[in-house]
Amino acid sequence: MKHFYLFSIILAIVLVTSYIDAFTRTDFPEDFLFGAATSAYQWEGAVDEDGRTPSVWDTSSHCHNGSNGDIACDGYHKYKEDVKLMANMGLEAFRFSISWTRLIPNGRGPINPKGLLFYKNLIKELRSHGIEPHVTLYHYDLPQSLEDEYGGWINRKIIEDFTGFADVCFREFGDDVKLWTTINEATIFAFAFYGEGIKFGHCSPTKYINCSTGNSCMETYIAGHNMLLAHASASSLYKLKYKSKQRGSIGLSIFALGLSPYTNSKDDEIATERAKAFLFGWMLKPLVYGDYPDEMKRILGSRLPVFSEEESEQVKGSSDFVGIIHYTTVYVTNRPAPYIFPSSTNKGFFTDMGAYIISAGNSSSFEFDATPWGLEGILEHLKQSYNNPPIYILENGTPMKHDSMLQDTPRVEYIQAYIGAMLNAIKNGSDMRGYFVWSLIDLYEITVGYTTSFGMYYVNFSDPGRKRSPKLSAFWYSGFLKGTIDVAKDITQLQSNFSAGSSSL
Numbered sequence: 449m450k451h452f453y454l455f456s457i458i459l460a461i462v463l464v465t466s467y468i469d470a471f472t473r474t475d476f477p478e479d480f481l482f483g484a485a486t487s488a489y490q491w492e493g494a495v496d497e498d499g500r501t502p503s504v505w506d507t508s509s510h511c512h513n514g515s516n517g518d519i520a521c522d523g524y525h526k527y528k529e530d531v532k533l534m535a536n537m538g539l540e541a542f543r544f545s546i547s548w549t550r551l552i553p554n555g556r557g558p559i560n561p562k563g564l565l566f567y568k569n570l571i572k573e574l575r576s577h578g579i580e581p582h583v584t585l586y587h588y589d590l591p592q593s594l595e596d597e598y599g600g601w602i603n604r605k606i607i608e609d610f611t612g613f614a615d616v617c618f619r620e621f622g623d624d625v626k627l628w629t630t631i632n633e634a635t636i637f638a639f640a641f642y643g644e645g646i647k648f649g650h651c652s653p654t655k656y657i658n659c660s661t662g663n664s665c666m667e668t669y670i671a672g673h674n675m676l677l678a679h680a681s682a683s684s685l686y687k688l689k690y691k692s693k694q695r696g697s698i699g700l701s702i703f704a705l706g707l708s709p710y711t712n713s714k715d716d717e718i719a720t721e722r723a724k725a726f727l728f729g730w731m732l733k734p735l736v737y738g739d740y741p742d743e744m745k746r747i748l749g750s751r752l753p754v755f756s757e758e759e760s761e762q763v764k765g766s767s768d769f770v771g772i773i774h775y776t777t778v779y780v781t782n783r784p785a786p787y788i789f790p791s792s793t794n795k796g797f798f799t800d801m802g803a804y805i806i807s808a809g810n811s812s813s814f815e816f817d818a819t820p821w822g823l824e825g826i827l828e829h830l831k832q833s834y835n836n837p838p839i840y841i842l843e844n845g846t847p848m849k850h851d852s853m854l855q856d857t858p859r860v861e862y863i864q865a866y867i868g869a870m871l872n873a874i875k876n877g878s879d880m881r882g883y884f885v886w887s888l889i890d891l892y893e894i895t896v897g898y899t900t901s902f903g904m905y906y907v908n909f910s911d912p913g914r915k916r917s918p919k920l921s922a923f924w925y926s927g928f929l930k931g932t933i934d935v936a937k938d939i940t941q942l943q944s945n946f947s948a949g950s951s952s953l
C-alpha cells in the first residue's frame with residue numbers, strides 16, 4: 449500500500465471536520481469482527497529459512513540499496529508472542545497472508561512441510577486464544593519462479609497455478625479458517641504494479657520509473673482480468689470441493705478511495721461517476737453482474753479484455769463478500785489526469801479514467817487526515833449499486849514516522865472517526881461484517897520500508913529481538929474492544945495514564 453503520492457496529491461484542501469461519535473463495542477452486531485492485519489512478507493522475515501524461496505517482492509527489495517523484509521518483524525519466530533499481544537488486547541480477528549513460496553517453494557508442485565507446519569501452528573495458536581483467522585492468499589508475493597517462467601499475472605497460466613495454491617490452503621487450513629480473501633486490493637495491484645510500475649510490476653517508461661519491460665496501457669487491464677479469473681476459479685473450487693464441509697466464505701478485496709465531486713458542476717459529477725466505474729466497477733461489476741462497466745468498455749475499446757460467456761458466469765457471484773482497503777478520500781474533477789506517460793500513445797489508468805484527483809485531506813500533515821464521510825460514501829455506493837454486499841474493511845489506518853512518539857494520538861483519532869463512520873453506515877443498512885486496523889504492529893511497508901509505519905505496536909527494528917511496545921492506539925483499541933473506556937471521553941485520561949507508564953493491557 450501507500451504509494452498514493454505518486455498519483456497526484458497536488459492541491460491541499462483544508463477541510464474542517466468535527467466528527468466525534470460516541471459508540472461502544474455493543475453498538476455493533478455481536479458477530480461483527482474487529483481485528484488487525486499484517487501480511488506475510490511484511491511481518492514474517494525468515495525469508496530463506498526452512499525451505500522458503502524468493503518471491504518477486506524479495507527480488508525487488510534486494511535490487512535497491514535499501515531496506516528489505518529479510519527479517520522484518522521476525523513474525524515467523526515470534527508468532528506466539530504476537531498472538532499473545534492480540535489476545536491481551538482483546539482482538540477478535542487477525543488478518544494475515546500466506547507466503548506462497550513458503551508453502552509451495554516452486555510455485556506449484558511439492559508442499560514444504562515446514563512451511564505447512566508454520567501456518568498450522570499459527571492458526572492453532574490463534575484459535576486457542578479465540579481469535580478468528582482471516583487469511584489472504586495473495587499479498588503481492590508471487591513466486592519468483594512463476595514470474596520468470598511466464599510473467600506472473602499478465603499470463604493466463606497464473607489462473608491454474610493460483611488455483612492450485614488455493615486448493616492446498618483450503619485443504620490444509622480450511623477446517624480452521626472460515627474467512628478467505630483471494631487477492632489483496634486487486635484494483636490498485638493491477639494499476640499501480642502493471643501500470644505505474646511500482647515495485648515489481650511491468651510498465652512503460654514513466655516520469656518516475658525507468659521501466660521498459662511492459663506495456664502499461666494493455667497490461668493493467670490484462671493483469672486485472674487474470675486476477676478476476678483466478679479469484680473466480682479459486683472460489684468455484686472452494687464451492688465445489690470444500691464449502692459444504694468447511695462452511696467458510698471467500699471474497700476479493702479492492703482498494704477503495706473515497707470519491708467526491710470537487711465542485712457541484714455537472715462535469716465534476718460525471719467525472720466522479722466515471723471514477724467510480726474505474727475504481728470500483730472495474731472489479732465489482734464483473735463480480736456482481738458478470739461484466740465490466742459500460743463506461744470502461746466504451747473508453748478502453750479493445751484494450752479491455754472480454755469475458756467469455758462461461759467466464760462471465762464463473763466470475764458473477766464468485767465473491768461472498770467485498771473486502772475494502774480504505775485509507776483516504778479524494779475530490780474528483782473533470783480535467784485530464786496528470787501526465788504520467790511521456791509517449792502520447794501510452795495511456796495509464798488515470799488518463800483512461802479521464803479525471804483529476806485532489807486530496808480531500810490536509811497534505812500539510814504527514815498522517816492521512818480522517819475523512820470518514822468518504823468511507824460512508826463508499827459504503828452507501830456499494831449498498832445502492834452492488835446489491836448491498838457483505839463487506840469487510842480489511843485495512844484502515846494512518847502512517848506516522850516510525851520513530852515518532854508512541855503516543856500516537858492522531859492514529860487514535862483517525863481510527864475512532866472511521867469506526868464511527870462504519871457504525872453510521874450499519875445504521876443506514878450497510879451489511880458490514882468486520883473491520884481490521886492496518887496494522888497490528890509496525891511492518892516493512894511497501895514503498896517506504898521501515899521509515900513510516902502504521903502499527904498499534906512499535907517494533908524496534910534495530911533490536912535483534914525486535915522488541916514490541918504498545919502505542920497509545922493499542923490501549924485505545926483494546927479499551928474499546930473490552931468496553932473499559934468511553935471512547936469519546938477518555939482519550940485525555942488514556943494519554944495521561946500512558947505518559948505516566950501506568951497503562952497495561
Ligand SMILES: *[C@@H]1O[C@H](CO)[C@@H](O)[C@H](O)[C@H]1NC(C)=O
Pocket residue numbers: 462463464465809810812813817818
Ligand atoms: C490540517 O492540519 C491542521 C494543522 O495541523 C489542522 O489544524 C487541521 O485540523 C487539519 N485538517 C484536517 C482535515 O485534519
Ligand SMILES: *[C@@H]1O[C@H](CO)[C@@H](O)[C@H](O)[C@H]1NC(C)=O
Pocket residue numbers: 513
Ligand atoms: C548502500 O547504502 C549504504 C548506506 O547508505 C552505503 O554506505 C553503501 O555505499 C551503498 N552501497 C551501494 C552499492 O550503493
Ligand SMILES: *[C@@H]1O[C@H](CO)[C@@H](O)[C@H](O)[C@H]1NC(C)=O
Pocket residue numbers: 654655656657658
Ligand atoms: C531514466 O534513464 C535515463 C537514461 O539513463 C535518465 O536520463 C533518466 O533520468 C532516468 N529517469 C528516471 C526517472 O530515473
Ligand SMILES: *[C@@H]1O[C@H](CO)[C@@H](O)[C@H](O)[C@H]1NC(C)=O
Pocket residue numbers: 824828876877
Ligand atoms: C441512507 O440510506 C438511504 C436508503 O438507501 C439513502 O437514500 C440515504 O441517502 C442514505 N443516507 C446516507 C447518509 O448515506
Ligand SMILES: *[C@@H]1O[C@H](CO)[C@@H](O)[C@H](O)[C@H]1NC(C)=O
Pocket residue numbers: 908909910911912
Ligand atoms: C532499540 O534497540 C537498540 C538495540 O537494542 C537500542 O540501542 C535502542 O535504544 C532501542 N530503541 C528504542 C527506541 O527502544
Ligand SMILES: *[C@@H]1O[C@H](CO)[C@@H](O)[C@H](O)[C@H]1NC(C)=O
Pocket residue numbers: 933938941942945950
Ligand atoms: C487511568 O488510570 C487510572 C488509575 O490506574 C484508572 O482508574 C483509569 O481507569 C485509567 N483510565 C483510562 C482511561 O485508562
